[in-house]
Amino acid sequence: MKKRYLIPTLIILSIVSLFVGVSSISIVDLLDFQSEETQIFLISRLPRLVAILLAGAGMSMAGLIMQQLSRNKFVSPTTAGTLDATRLGILVSMLLFANASMLEKMTVAFAFALAGTFLFMHILNRIKFKDAIFIPLVGMMFGNILSSITTFFAYRADVIQNMSAWLQGDFSMVMKGSYELLYISIPVFIIAYMYANRFTVAGMGEDFSKNLGMKYRSVVNIGLVLVALITAAVVLTVGVIPFLGLIIPNIVSIFKGDHLQKTLPHTAMLGAIFLLVCDILGRVMIYPYEISISLMVGVIGSFIFLFLLFRRKSYA
Amino acid sequence: MIQVRELTKLYGKKQVVENVSVDIRRGQITSFIGPNGAGKSTLLSMVSRLLDADTGEVLIDSTNTKKLKSNDFSKRVSILKQSNYMNVRLTIRELVSFGRFPYSKGRLNDEDEKMVDQSIDYMDLKEMENSYLDELSGGQRQRAFIAMVIAQDTDYILLDEPLNNLDMKHSVQIMKILRRLVDDLGKTVVIVLHDINFASVYSDRIVALKNGRVVKDGTTEEIIQSAALKEIYDMDIPIQQMNDCRICVYFNS
Numbered sequence: 207m208k209k210r211y212l213i214p215t216l217i218i219l220s221i222v223s224l225f226v227g228v229s230s231i232s233i234v235d236l237l238d239f240q241s242e243e244t245q246i247f248l249i250s251r252l253p254r255l256v257a258i259l260l261a262g263a264g265m266s267m268a269g270l271i272m273q274q275l276s277r278n279k280f281v282s283p284t285t286a287g288t289l290d291a292t293r294l295g296i297l298v299s300m301l302l303f304a305n306a307s308m309l310e311k312m313t314v315a316f317a318f319a320l321a322g323t324f325l326f327m328h329i330l331n332r333i334k335f336k337d338a339i340f341i342p343l344v345g346m347m348f349g350n351i352l353s354s355i356t357t358f359f360a361y362r363a364d365v366i367q368n369m370s371a372w373l374q375g376d377f378s379m380v381m382k383g384s385y386e387l388l389y390i391s392i393p394v395f396i397i398a399y400m401y402a403n404r405f406t407v408a409g410m411g412e413d414f415s416k417n418l419g420m421k422y423r424s425v426v427n428i429g430l431v432l433v434a435l436i437t438a439a440v441v442l443t444v445g446v447i448p449f450l451g452l453i454i455p456n457i458v459s460i461f462k463g464d465h466l467q468k469t470l471p472h473t474a475m476l477g478a479i480f481l482l483v484c485d486i487l488g489r490v491m492i493y494p495y496e497i498s499i500s501l502m503v504g505v506i507g508s509f510i511f512l513f514l515l516f517r518r519k520s521y522a
Numbered sequence: 523m524i525q526v527r528e529l530t531k532l533y534g535k536k537q538v539v540e541n542v543s544v545d546i547r548r549g550q551i552t553s554f555i556g557p558n559g560a561g562k563s564t565l566l567s568m569v570s571r572l573l574d575a576d577t578g579e580v581l582i583d584s585t586n587t588k589k590l591k592s593n594d595f596s597k598r599v600s601i602l603k604q605s606n607y608m609n610v611r612l613t614i615r616e617l618v619s620f621g622r623f624p625y626s627k628g629r630l631n632d633e634d635e636k637m638v639d640q641s642i643d644y645m646d647l648k649e650m651e652n653s654y655l656d657e658l659s660g661g662q663r664q665r666a667f668i669a670m671v672i673a674q675d676t677d678y679i680l681l682d683e684p685l686n687n688l689d690m691k692h693s694v695q696i697m698k699i700l701r702r703l704v705d706d707l708g709k710t711v712v713i714v715l716h717d718i719n720f721a722s723v724y725s726d727r728i729v730a731l732k733n734g735r736v737v738k739d740g741t742t743e744e745i746i747q748s749a750a751l752k753e754i755y756d757m758d759i760p761i762q763q764m765n766d767c768r769i770c771v772y773f774n775s
Contacts, residue, residue, distance in 0.1 A: 274610075277610070338609075402628075403620075403627065404628075406610075406612075406620075407620060409610050410610050413567075413572050413603045416571065416596075417570070417600055417601050418596055418620060418621075418623040418624055418674070419591075419593040419594075419595060419596025419597070419623070419624045420623065421592065459611055463612055463613060463616070463654060464612055465612055465613075465616045
């Protein structure tokens, strides 16, 4: 889990990702800027790679921040209702604005993601019984309630099919012009890194933070805003990617601990690598068709998640 | 000196701390003792600003604590609460470095690093400074937290039941360390303690609380008396003088 292994792996996989696909592209083709291959490369392959890198890094980082702030290793956008709240937000934006622009959708989705996450944190504060497994269960129930509301209104408005597109994470639709919203993760990365020490302190509790003279509430709020921004951008551009925010931070934590200033870059890189691997596998396994990313991540991720659960038990 | 003036705290309609006034003198160990639910921890939390008082005020070296910015306050007063719930994987060194947070916000300069080194050495944790907290024993973890507080470099150190879950050996070790902090480094220590014999042997002054009120406040010799203890605990407790220690024999009273 060292940077000198992660960085080369990331670069090699990125190059592989660029040259895997139905139409074969070689480096020689790219020398001719007018060729069809270059066009495919610029319109489809490159945006896809960028989207995978940003979404993978972003979702893992969002998970890491949530786990730190909720002081629970099993909390993530998947298990705290953030993803479900975002989908509800997308539905609302579709119902409110007939032809919602990307920015309108983003604003409403972000507002819902934020409200959903705040509500979850509020519930968390109210719960006296802070069992490690109980809290994510509450989060999943909360998410399912939101999800059923979404389904109900989507059904009545006859947009179920449209909505399920957001449910399935999919990179095959990513093209130039449809993924640029994801660039919002870059400033979010920078702010998160600047706040890394504060998030670590907040992860040790309110009393601990106050002892060190830190404004606990505002740090938690900033963290949740960052999480909601990333989640809304990812769900809008590629759809729901489950488990990523759950497993990647946990793997990094086992090897590198919980000092966010040290683990944030690793978490972001490992998230991007994991998503790249899943995407490349999904593209070659039933070539020339492709398996959607949420299925790939769901299958591989749930095995890793189970492994983490068992490992945790043997150490407890 | 910390001057507590007429502090009151209500939980609902119940007064947990009622009109409490206490002076905490510099360069001494002051212990808060008393039965369960007496309001000791609540009082300590209000002094350290973790809780807001409903009425009353706390002065630290004649300044009202409410007038201090939280960052400045954290350079003068530190508090350690019982940390039975702690699942953050940090190494000892990382934890102690956070003691410098009020000064450096996480970007440690040479002076900060020096303070961190000194604190770790002072608590005798050098060999295990890169071990994770969740791999340590209770006593080692408590020492790591005290090292962090030393790095925080405050004049006043408040501890809420620091001996909880520690065995005899580690309890004695922690109390000796606190004594050294006062005698060698000139710190002022305030502790909430359950075991009156630790209070008797290690503290300079004792404040006894009961039902949210101060019932006794004086030097250790004044409080560790059968009559005074009767008033605090409703128990007849004989006192035995052993060497220089006054021991309360409460086990069969």
